[in-house]
Amino acid sequence: MAAPQMPPPDYAASAPEVGTPAFSPLYQQIKGLILQSLQAGEWKPGEAIPSEMELAARFRVSQGTVRKAIDELAAENLVVRRQGKGTFVSTHAEQHVRYRFLKLMPDAGDREEEGPATRSILDCKRVRASAEIARALQLRTGDAVIQVRRVLAFGGVPTILEDFWLPGANFKGLSADQLATHVGPTYVLFEHEFGVRMVRAEEKIRAVAADAPQAALLALPQGAPLLSVERLSYTYNDVPMELRRGLYRTDTHHYRNDLS
Structure with a gap:
């Protein structure tokens, strides 16, 4: 009887459970976990979030998976990347977004x-x-x-x-x-x-x-x-x-x- 195939590393059995459908890509699950931390106030608006390397170690996934999750968060204006400084929680205090809901x-x-x-x-x-x-x-x-x-x-x-x-x-x-x-x-x-x-x-x-x-x-x-x-x-x-x-x-x- 052939041995069962092991899933690729990013989909290992130890990957975090976030209540999403089984077919949800892992980077979406990591995005959900980061959102949970943002909602819980672990990182306040204007504060830096951990580096991609730190988040990868925390969630036991690759840096590429974390990067893809952060890419989506940045595209949704939830975090902002600053060259040479890191990734920060977006805030309405920033000049370019402070009145983005007032048209x-x-x-x-x-x-x-x-x-x-x-x-x-x-x-x-x-x-x-x-x-x-x-x-x-x-x-x-x-x-x-x-x-x-x-x-x-x-x-x-x-x-x-x-x-x-x-x-x-x-x-x-x-x-x-x-x-x-x-x-x-x-x-x-x-x-x-x-x-x-x-x-x-x-x-x-x-x-x-x-x-x-x-x-x-x-x-x-x-x-x-x-x-x-x-x-x-x-x-x-x-x-x-x-x-x-x-x-x-x-x-x-x-x-x-x-x-x-």
């Missing part, structure tokens, strides 16, 4: 000339999730969420009215003062203070007319055209962490998306 651009000039937004926090409170909010954030109806309402002004002009909801368990202690005084993107605050990094988002956009309360907050006439943008943002492993609904004025700004 609203001024009609005149560019975002750098316009400068950062001025935030007016209208409300920040802990509430029970409605069925709709709970469904979006994969919570149970009645679970605690943080609900925030704010106006963002550019150049002194109120431009965006936003409502957003965050899982209460992940954002304990978030206050209106923190949101108002933080310098830089709010997602950087979430990274530094709560260990939550938003890595991707889905948006729905439609045209609406401003009702009386919305028009008052945005200093517009009632019925003025607005863009309604609903965004669901996710952290690692597609865990939803924020539902955001924004109303964008269109008389001074436009929505821009680069397609490739």
